[in-house]
Amino acid sequence: MINVILSGCNGKMGKVISNAVKDGGTVKIVAGFDINTEKNFDYPVFDDFDKITVPANVVIDFSHPANLEKVLCYCTKNNVSAVIATTGFDGAQTEKIFDAAKKIPVFYTANMSIGVNLITALARQAARVLQGNFDIEIIEKHHNQKIDAPSGTALMIADEIKKELDETPEYVYDRHSVRKKRDKNEIGLHSVRGGNIVGEHTVIFAGNDEVVEITHKAASKEIFALGSIKAAKFLSGKSAGLYNMQDIMNM
Ligand SMILES: NC(=O)C1=CN([C@@H]2O[C@H](COP(=O)(O)OP(=O)(O)OC[C@H]3O[C@@H](n4cnc5c(N)ncnc54)[C@H](O)[C@@H]3O)[C@@H](O)[C@H]2O)C=CC1
Ligand SMILES: O=C(O)C1=N[C@H](C(=O)O)C[C@H](O)C1
Secondary structure (H helix, E strand, O other): OEEEEEEOOOOHHHHHHHHHHOOOOOEEEEEEEOOOOOOOOOOOEEOOHHHOOOOOOEEEEOOOHHHHHHHHHHHHHHOOEEEEOOOOOOHHHHHHHHHHOOOOEEEEOOOOOHHHHHHHHHHHHHHHHHOOOOEEEEEEEEOOOOOOOOOHHHHHHHHHHHOOOOOOOEEEOOOOOOOOOOOOOEEEEEEEEOOOOOEEEEEEEEOOOOEEEEEEEEOOOHHHHHHHHHHHHHHOOOOOEEEOHHHHHOO
């Protein structure tokens, strides 16, 4: 049995994960962690990691960047693995995730769906072939409750594309504040927020007389929940290190 502490358990993703593991299997949520300590499922909910005494193998975190330090502190102190799915971290916070991965197994990805991780690899391949002649723009669409922009996934895709480009690209988030033509080495990142759109990502490669578009559309939050459960299982028995969906896809 893999015992999970679910961080952000009372959020949208926390609830979807709680429902996904409710009917048994090899993963059990033994405690929830959230600033909102409402009890909605059959596990206790805490707002302080020091109050959690039940043994756990892994923390799954879908919460808020402000919570990262507490999650990593609990995991490294107690030798518990971490699945970090929260997005919107700054550079210093990302470094803290990398540092923690020197001590414990950490699975970190901005998107837990296999489909998104596949289109990320496809976009990287497209960038390798098309660079120089095609302008790259990324459009992401999400629900009106999302607080970070651009999405962690859009940034992840841009970072992967960047690895293929001979010239370091400049990420451009706002074309409104400047009056000038697009530079060749830009990657434009654009966010749409509305309704209950689960998550859509399109990478556009626009060339002369031809456009290549690679799109992923999520139809439910369950794909992310199931991905994070898979990630928790994947970490079982692993040594300290940084893992992501590519490791699962290459298995
Ligand atoms: N990697 C992935 O595949 C996915 C990542 N996400 C990310 O997961 C995060 C959560 O998403 P949702 O569940 O939609 O958000 P939400 O806002 O519905 O839930 C967040 C939960 O975290 C709690 N929380 C907020 N600040 C906290 C703090 N400082 N300490 C402890 N708990 C705190 C809130 O009370 C709430 O219950 C977001 O960053 C989102 O972008 C969401 C879906 C997929
Ligand atoms: O907040 C969300 O909902 C999502 N966030 C992630 C992101 O920022 O990329 C992943 C997914 O698209 C849903």
